[in-house]
Amino acid sequence: xxxxxxxxxxxxxxxxxxxxxxxxxxxxxxxxxxxxxxxxxxxxxxxxxxxxxxxxxxxxxxxxxxxxxxxxxxxxxxxxxxxxxxxxxxxxxxxxxxxxxxxxxxxxxxxxxxxxxxxxxxxxxxxxxxxxxxxxxxxxxxxxxxxxxxxxxxxxxxxxxxxxxxxxxxxxxxxxxxxxxxxxxxxxxxxxxxxxxxxxxxxxxxxxxxxxxxxxxxxxxxxxxxxxxxxxxxxxxxxx
Numbered sequence: 001x002x003x004x005x006x007x008x009x010x011x012x013x014x015x016x017x018x019x020x021x022x023x024x025x026x027x028x029x030x031x032x033x034x035x036x037x038x039x040x041x042x043x044x045x046x047x048x049x050x051x052x053x054x055x056x057x058x059x060x061x062x063x064x065x066x067x068x069x070x071x072x073x074x075x076x077x078x079x080x081x082x083x084x085x086x087x088x089x090x091x092x093x094x095x096x097x098x099x100x101x102x103x104x105x106x107x108x109x110x111x112x113x114x115x116x117x118x119x120x121x122x123x124x125x126x127x128x129x130x131x132x133x134x135x136x137x138x139x140x141x142x143x144x145x146x147x148x149x150x151x152x153x154x155x156x157x158x159x160x161x162x163x164x165x166x167x168x169x170x171x172x173x174x175x176x177x178x179x180x181x182x183x184x185x186x187x188x189x190x191x192x193x194x195x196x197x198x199x200x201x202x203x204x205x206x207x208x209x210x211x212x213x214x215x216x217x218x219x220x221x222x223x224x225x226x227x228x229x230x231x232x233x234x235x236x237x238x239x240x
Contacts, residue, residue, distance in 0.1 A: 021146045040056060064108050084119075090104055117150060185208050187205075189228055223237075
């Protein structure tokens, strides 16, 4: 009995002391080994005046089950430069001095830490940045390592298949058609706005799956919002 009790305590201490690292976006876990694509564009208010390029900011968080020193590595896959990586307030841009793999450490305090990635877009046209983001607990790389690929782009062909996804609902836009796949039937409203905030389209969606024709909208950048039963989604998208 004493031996069993000792083994039980040992097993409990191992489980209790285990560290779990996960990546997440908007409170939803990004599975280890998968690709996360973002078209979340930040536009500097003075960008047009001073020719400041827009940036894609994926808004990814690293979550840890305990306070540990975390190692995080960002690799600029395309080796084109222009990916800014900030971790715990320390920032570096890929391509500086020919360095395309950036490694940083941070003493984790809390439950979530912002993995700040910014990809600088060209002043005109489309741009895409690809990075591999890897993290682990310092000294425990073999048992705690997690890694994802992050794609940052304003190219509608890249964004079309993964424009917006949550735990149960998905919206995609391709060839001026918006496709939706939702968890269930129900009353929902789809509203599309221009960047000036003016509503340009509204539609009622009652089925779990379907499509909405966007061909009457001219080329440009828009924002859609889908709200109703079990869903509240809003994203920017581009029509070519």
